[in-house]
Amino acid sequence: MEREEDYTKLAFAEAYRKLQSQSPTRRITVKDIAATAGYDRHTFYYHFKSLQDLVSWIFDTEVAKIMDEATGDWSDIIRNVINYTKNNKALVLALYHSSHHAETMLFLQNKFGKMMDVFLNSSDYVFTSKSEMHQVSAFITGGCIVLFFQWLGTGMEREASEIAEELLDIVTKCLLGYRR
Numbered sequence: 001m002e003r004e005e006d007y008t009k010l011a012f013a014e015a016y017r018k019l020q021s022q023s024p025t026r027r028i029t030v031k032d033i034a035a036t037a038g039y040d041r042h043t044f045y046y047h048f049k050s051l052q053d054l055v056s057w058i059f060d061t062e063v064a065k066i067m068d069e070a071t072g073d074w075s076d077i078i079r080n081v082i083n084y085t086k087n088n089k090a091l092v093l094a095l096y097h098s099s100h101h102a103e104t105m106l107f108l109q110n111k112f113g114k115m116m117d118v119f120l121n122s123s124d125y126v127f128t129s130k131s132e133m134h135q136v137s138a139f140i141t142g143g144c145i146v147l148f149f150q151w152l153g154t155g156m157e158r159e160a161s162e163i164a165e166e167l168l169d170i171v172t173k174c175l176l177g178y179r180r
Contacts, residue, residue: 009047011037013058017091025094052098059095060107062088067111074119074171078144079164085152086160096152105145113141125178140174 015036019028030051034044048054066080085092095104116137120127127133144167151163 005047008037008039008043009057011039012044012047012054013061016054016058020090025090052095052100055091055095055098056100056103058091059088059104063108064111067115074115075168077115078167078171082148082160082164082167085148086156089156093152093155096149105149108148109141109145112144113137116141120175120178124180125175126180127178136174136178140171143170143174 012033015033016028019032019036028051030041030044033051033054034041037044044054048057062084063081066084067077095101117134120133120137125133127136147163147167147170151158
C-alpha cells in the first residue's frame with residue numbers, strides 16, 4: 001500500500017500534468033497546482049521545495065520506473081527513455097531549463113551507468129579487468145548523456161527515433177572490440 005506522502009506527491013504531479021495540458025508551463029503556479037490537487041500551498045511546500053522540485057520529482061520517478069522495469073536489452077531502454085522524452089516534451093524541457101539541470105544530468109548518468117554496468121557484465125563481452133569495464137561504461141554513459149542533453153538543448157528539433165538510433169550506434173561501436 002502506498003504511503004500517504006506518495007499519494008499526495010502523485011496528486012500534485014497529476015495536477016501539474018493536467019494544468020500543463022491546459023496552459024503554457026510558464027503560467028502554472030504552485031497555487032494553481034495545489035488547488036487542482038485539492039490541497040493548499042502549505043501542503044505543496046511540505047512535499048516539494050519549489051515548482052521545479054515537483055517537475056524534477058515527476059521526471060526522476062517516471063524515468064526510474066522505465067529503467068527499473070525494463071526487461072529487454074539496453075536498446076529497448078534507450079528507445080523507451082527517448083520516446084518518454086518525446087511524449088513528455090513540455091515537462092522535460094521545463095526541467096532542462098530549470099535549476100535542476102545538473103541534478104537531472106547526474107540522475108541520468110547514475111541510472112544509465114548502472115544499467116550499462118549490468119549490460120557489460122553479460123557474457124557477450126570480455127574485459128581485462130573490472131576497472132576496464134567500468135571505464136568503458138563511464139565513457140559510453142558520458143557520451144550518451146551529452147548527446148541526449150544536446151538534443152534537449154536544441155528543443156528536441158531532431159526526430160526521437162534519429163536520436164535513439166544515434167545513441168544505439170555509439171554504444172554498439174564502442175563495444176565492437178570487446179565482443180567474444
